[in-house]
Amino acid sequence: MKDLITAAEMLTKEDVTSLILLAKKRKKLTWDAIAQGIGLSPVFTHSACMGMNAMPADKAAALVAFLDLPAEAQDVLEEYPTKIWEQAVPTDPCIYRLYEIVGVYGPTMKALIQEEFGNGIMSAIDFDMVISRVPSPKGDRVKVEMSGKFLAYANW
Amino acid sequence: MKDLITAAEMLTKEDVTSLILLAKKRKKLTWDAIAQGIGLSPVFTHSACMGMNAMPADKAAALVAFLDLPAEAQDVLEEYPTKIWEQAVPTDPCIYRLYEIVGVYGPTMKALIQEEFGNGIMSAIDFDMVISRVPSPKGDRVKVEMSGKFLAYANW
Amino acid sequence: MKDLITAAEMLTKEDVTSLILLAKKRKKLTWDAIAQGIGLSPVFTHSACMGMNAMPADKAAALVAFLDLPAEAQDVLEEYPTKIWEQAVPTDPCIYRLYEIVGVYGPTMKALIQEEFGNGIMSAIDFDMVISRVPSPKGDRVKVEMSGKFLAYANW
Amino acid sequence: MKDLITAAEMLTKEDVTSLILLAKKRKKLTWDAIAQGIGLSPVFTHSACMGMNAMPADKAAALVAFLDLPAEAQDVLEEYPTKIWEQAVPTDPCIYRLYEIVGVYGPTMKALIQEEFGNGIMSAIDFDMVISRVPSPKGDRVKVEMSGKFLAYANW
Amino acid sequence: MKDLITAAEMLTKEDVTSLILLAKKRKKLTWDAIAQGIGLSPVFTHSACMGMNAMPADKAAALVAFLDLPAEAQDVLEEYPTKIWEQAVPTDPCIYRLYEIVGVYGPTMKALIQEEFGNGIMSAIDFDMVISRVPSPKGDRVKVEMSGKFLAYANW
Amino acid sequence: MKDLITAAEMLTKEDVTSLILLAKKRKKLTWDAIAQGIGLSPVFTHSACMGMNAMPADKAAALVAFLDLPAEAQDVLEEYPTKIWEQAVPTDPCIYRLYEIVGVYGPTMKALIQEEFGNGIMSAIDFDMVISRVPSPKGDRVKVEMSGKFLAYANW
Amino acid sequence: MKDLITAAEMLTKEDVTSLILLAKKRKKLTWDAIAQGIGLSPVFTHSACMGMNAMPADKAAALVAFLDLPAEAQDVLEEYPTKIWEQAVPTDPCIYRLYEIVGVYGPTMKALIQEEFGNGIMSAIDFDMVISRVPSPKGDRVKVEMSGKFLAYANW
Amino acid sequence: MKDLITAAEMLTKEDVTSLILLAKKRKKLTWDAIAQGIGLSPVFTHSACMGMNAMPADKAAALVAFLDLPAEAQDVLEEYPTKIWEQAVPTDPCIYRLYEIVGVYGPTMKALIQEEFGNGIMSAIDFDMVISRVPSPKGDRVKVEMSGKFLAYANW
Amino acid sequence: MKDLITAAEMLTKEDVTSLILLAKKRKKLTWDAIAQGIGLSPVFTHSACMGMNAMPADKAAALVAFLDLPAEAQDVLEEYPTKIWEQAVPTDPCIYRLYEIVGVYGPTMKALIQEEFGNGIMSAIDFDMVISRVPSPKGDRVKVEMSGKFLAYANW
Amino acid sequence: MKDLITAAEMLTKEDVTSLILLAKKRKKLTWDAIAQGIGLSPVFTHSACMGMNAMPADKAAALVAFLDLPAEAQDVLEEYPTKIWEQAVPTDPCIYRLYEIVGVYGPTMKALIQEEFGNGIMSAIDFDMVISRVPSPKGDRVKVEMSGKFLAYANW
Secondary structure, X not given: OHHHOOOHHXXXXXXXHHHHHHHHHHOOOOHHHHHHHHOOOHHHHHHHHOOOOOOXXXXXXXXXHHHOOOOXXXXXXXOOOOOOOOOOOOOOXXXXXXXXXXXXXXXXXXXXXXXHHOOEEEEEEEEEEEEEEEOOOOOOEEEEEEEEEEEEOOOO | OHHHOOOXXXXXXXXXHHHHHHHHHHOOOOHHHHHHHHOOXXXXXXXXXXXXXXOOHHHHHHHHHHHOOOOOHHHHHHOOOOOOOOOOOOOOHHHHHHHHHHHHHHHXXXXXXXXXXXXXXXXXXXXXXXXXXXXXXXXXXXXXXXEEEEEEOOOO | OHHHOOOHHHOOHHHHHHHHHHHHHHOOOOHHHHHHHHOXXXXXXXXXXXXXXXXXXXXXXXXXXXXXXXXXXXXXXXXXXXXXXXXXXOOOXXXXXXXXXXXXXXXXXXXXXXXXXXXXXEEEEEEEEEEEEEOOOOOOEXXXXXXXXXXXXXXX | XXXXXXXXXXXXXHHHHHHHHHHHXXXXXXXXXXXXXXXXXXXXXXXXXXXXXXXXXHHXXXXXXXXXXXXXXXXXXXXXXXXXXXXXXXXXXXXXXHHHHHHHHHHHHHHHHHXXXXXXXXXXXXXXXXXXXXXXXXXXXXXXXXXXXXXXXXXX | OHHHOOOHHHOOHHHHHHHHHHHHHHXXXXXXXXXXXXXXXXXXXXXXXXXXXXXXXXXXXXXXXXXXXXXXXXXXXXXXXXXXXXXXXOOOHHHHHHHHHHHHHHHHHHHHHHHHHOOEEEEEEEEEEEEEEEOOOOOOEEEEEXXXXXXXXXXX | OHHHOOOHHHOOHHHHXXXXXHHHHHOOOOHHHHHHHHOOOHHHHHHHHOOOOOOOHHHHHHHHHHHOXXXXXXXXXXXXXXXXXXXXXXXXXXXXXXXXXXXXXXXXXXXXXXXXHOOEEEEEEEEEEEEEEXXXXXXXXXXXXXXXXXXXXXXX | OHHHOOOHHHOOHHHHHXXXXXXHHHOOOOHXXXXXXXXXXXXXXXXXXXXXXXXXXXXXXXXXXXXXXXXOHHXXXXXXXXXXXXXXXXXXXXXXXHHHXXXXXXXXXXXXXXXXXXXXXEEEEEEEEXXXXXXXXXXXXXXXXXXXXXXXXXXX | OHHHOOOHHHOOHHHHHHHHHHHHHHOOOOHHHHHHHHOOOHHHHHHHHOOOOOOOHHHHHHHHHHHXXXXXXXXXXXXXXXXXXXXXXXXXXXXXXXXXXXXXXXXXXHHHHHHHHOOEEEEEEEEEEEEEEEOOOOOOEEEEEEEEEEEXXXXX | OHHHOOOHHHOOHHHHHHHHHHHHHHOOOOHHHHHHHHOOOHHHHHHHHOOOOOOOHHHHHHHHHHHOOOOOHHHHHHOOOOOOOOOOOOOOHHHHHHHHXXXXXXXXXXXXXXXXXXXXXXXXEEEEEEEEEEOOOOOOEEEEXXXXXXXXXXXX | OHHHOOOHHHOOHHHHHHHHHHHHHHOOXXXXXXXXXXXXXXXXXXXXXXXXXXXXXXXXXXXXXXXXXXXXXXXXXXXXXXXXXXXXXXXXXXXXXXXXXXHHHHHXXXXXXXXXXXXXXXXEEEEEEEEEEEOOOOOOEEEEEEEEEEEEOOOO
């Protein structure tokens, strides 16, 4: 079947992720630098480069130019991804701690959001996130700021 | 066996949670008001009232006084909890969205934390969180701010 | 502990569901009739009576009056529920068929929604549903109409 | 073993799906346009192209012509598929919301179907679905209309 | 809450199952005899007595009379059940063997049904079953005869 | 390593299944015709061709001749298979309905088998099955007849 | 409901197990002694006392007499059990080691059984087991001897 | 990377298993014959050939000679394996029956071992097994004899 | 049934654990003090008090005396427990970290144990553990020392 | 895609692990010797070679030199790994025993750590481990010494 399809047409999101990681390594760039280079936040840039979000057309074009990716990568970066994660409970310690926070504080977050806003949820779609460093004499701290639109449950 | 133990000695964390919820309802208090009443943050206050964290002795005493709980509740609030959650994948939509954020953005958070700090994790133990409302013309937003101490992996 | 709490204060959502089912049986009412009696749709009415949604205050009051429930039930009907289902794969055939539809047609629904609206989802929060009968010579058909607000993924 | 089988004989449903996606991209077609081109609904067309349903012979032939697929693809499109999905709980947010609707409203749908029709189910086999856009000043809505034959439980 | 509901109103399907098992034991009846006594098949009779199927009103009345059950049991027997089984893989050897048959022969049954009838399924709703003994010199055999309506997949 | 083993020696059960399916397609045969051609039942023939049962030597030879398979396939058809299925709960609707029948009627089948035969099981090893069509004015029905030797539990 | 059933009629297998364990403790008996007292093997005796096997009528009567159980216990001991275990992977170390043996040596046992007997299985129904001590200078050994009837796969 | 490693250096336990199975087939040997040829038991020989146990150096050398395996296979046979099984509940009927025996009789085996030896377990490490045929007029039986060193729990 | 058994005879391991926890609280004792009081290590003492290990008779008697437990508790403390844990992946952060260590370092521990000792395992039965505090200027450290007998795999 | 990336750029952690294992075999080195050769502990060295930890730059360079690895391996050894393990319950006996220790003693370790240090955990990040042999007349013992920084829960 492979003779019916050209290599460029066969580029998957995984392939583009590999090409990006390689270009990043060759050019000795950080995610922060790439994000600045194309005018998006580091969180969204990394997530889209990993294939977990779709880039708007202009940003996809900017990334292709910034990293010297093959032209066909632009289309792939714009494709709407199917988001799949394979470990219901993640094992990597850095990610597990986040999962643990949801396990321990999830009911608390629900209670306080709903006390403030009424019955509803924080959207994970109309959503953004920033990660930064907070210096501290006892050891620097990771700061994670999330913001999502409040969505109220309909009644009908 | 029950004749060997008095009712007050048998108070569990679940019992104290029920007593707190009832007092909160009778007194028409919010979590925010309770938290202010005892001088802790709303997130930590709610979590400790749910039995997922232990209160320091002075705060436990303050809560017992503030809510007119039975005196025996203080000891229970100070006990170190065993943190258990039963749904590896939470079903409540408000909590699921948080789980989904970890699934979608977990690898991104790991990459950016480690780019900034080196190989390590954000602690979920030396950790705090604030939840607030951000007004927005398109619909107000929930803001979640987490901060945890960065812990570097040892090598030895 | 039970002597510290009155029976009415202890009413849970499960209790109220039982009281509603009993009143419905005693009064020989259908869900349709109850829904009309309080001015909500049958789907939302049933769901809130099962404890999977919260009723607005006026509707909760109307239901208590319509079904002669104890006055304390109103508060419980207004409480924001924690939505839990215990079977990741439901076994009841009527519910399993719905799960199967999501399994078979989920990727198709995603593709067509995103072709029409762009990258995003149909909200399950700002959402409504109507179920009706469609007569057919080969056997009447169940019609399910769902509508949910389209939510576009943010980029930032 | 591969020398015993010609490439065309080895075409799988996955291969035909890839060929369709490529042709769709090259010809810049939407699913809606493909569906109109062969006289089937968009939902069924997409589902059969994904290998989750079998096309009738005339429609399979029409699709092969419409998209300039290799002739051997027709047979594959007509094959009765084995429907497999690998995630009991889907992770993609667009599909998860549908799963969540079944979790939250499944028991309600069962109750209302059975109140109207008697003991039985909505068929997921003698079944159809339409997805459309409903304009709304607060943001357009996705409309999903499903219809399935009611099947009554036998007693014997 | 219990003072609001009479004992008879609280009868569940589990309670009625217990009452039937007890009456069967006291009267030294077989399932076959009970089935004959009310004019239904043994399979359907047992299944409805276990709470996995609903009895038609006349049969429910007949069973109440035949076994001297309390009158309130009739309503419960007529209720449409929610069918739940808790072990995805059954452990009892007699039931596991049936599960194993589906595991080993399921794909074969699908292939032969679809070869004979076209693309579709055997209904588990419009369905009946008979179990009987077949004498054999090498040891008697259990015979299971199932019949279900063929349902063809729609295309639309 | 592959240079140490000839292609024919490397034929697996999966390979032979592929060769059979291809020969069946090229010769436009049904499973029924193949079964008649070698003097076995359709259920057993299909199952052995899928690699879930082992063929007796004469039948394996007959199949190789009937379908013009490579001679080395005979050995593979005679090999005792390891029976593996990967989905504890099958997703294909045609197979799921069979699983559902075991879930709903498994305890009933156990009760009636043990009422008739005493404590024991229906063997899934000394077992056979026939599938046929039963014409019916309301729509033809699938008939499944299974028979298995009764095995009594030992006591010792 | 409880007023409709006498205490003796309500005895479950779990109750009888408790009564047996208590009698064994009061009389300071071993399982070996109980088994000898009623003329069955220790393995079968223990298993039936735990409710995992049914006793023949004479042995049930003997056990009731030997342990001074209430007369109603005899019926319960004769009932055919539904065998349920709740941990797919057992955690108790003594039982886990047996599970591990099946994991490590299961394919080997299958290969050697089928090399000796042909395609088939060792029955777990027509089955017996003896456990004994084998003195050894390096530490005594547990000996487990199992024997089960070989059952050959049918072909038809 | 493959150019850095020679084929012989890349031999895995899976490769050696394939080579052994092929040699066994070409030489028309049984596991019993192979075991005799190298002076080990059939159970251990098969298990080590499947990669689930490590052979002592002299036995590995004997096997390489006996089966004319490539010399590099000896090292691989001596490697300490990581024992992995992928199905927590095995599906093959011959292996499942063994799993079922652990499920049904596991607690009994624990009780009788601990009655005889005190608190402890039968080792699955210092362990051996023999499988043999026991002729019987009602059908020959499989005999499985296991022996493992008793290990007493420490207290400290 | 309860009238057939005295309360003292019904004491379970869970009951004794509750009595111990209560006595510990009333007497304001630490586990360390209890362990010293009866001459066992703190790890073993706590584990046996939780019902996960059996105490030798003299230590059980000493504990009953030391904590003024009812005399019947001694027998219960001597009973051989069935060790059950319900969360395959523990959620409590303090216990999860231990699980994580096994996940991350398990293969390393296996490799180094087997490099030093040959093919075999560290026993979890003939096993002991000590937990202590190690002062450190950067924050005190928890020290866990485990020792288990090496067990070599048999070959036979 | 592969023509866009050089082989050396494509080296993964798995590849480097293979190269290390091969070099270790060719040079007949132990993990202990490798660890000494680069001045790290055996536990950390093995873990980093398996890809479960990242090496500091100087140690990665030392390992490349010590084992004559390709220069590109250094970068890979320094990469921060994503730690994944696929078996929630490990099956290999040597690793399972460690899992079992966490299951049996986890709650005890938590209790004693928190009795000594207050509410908190032992870090698995700021953590080290040594494995050694302890001679013993009854059979040598494996000693595992772990030490992790104590982390106290924040309250805020």
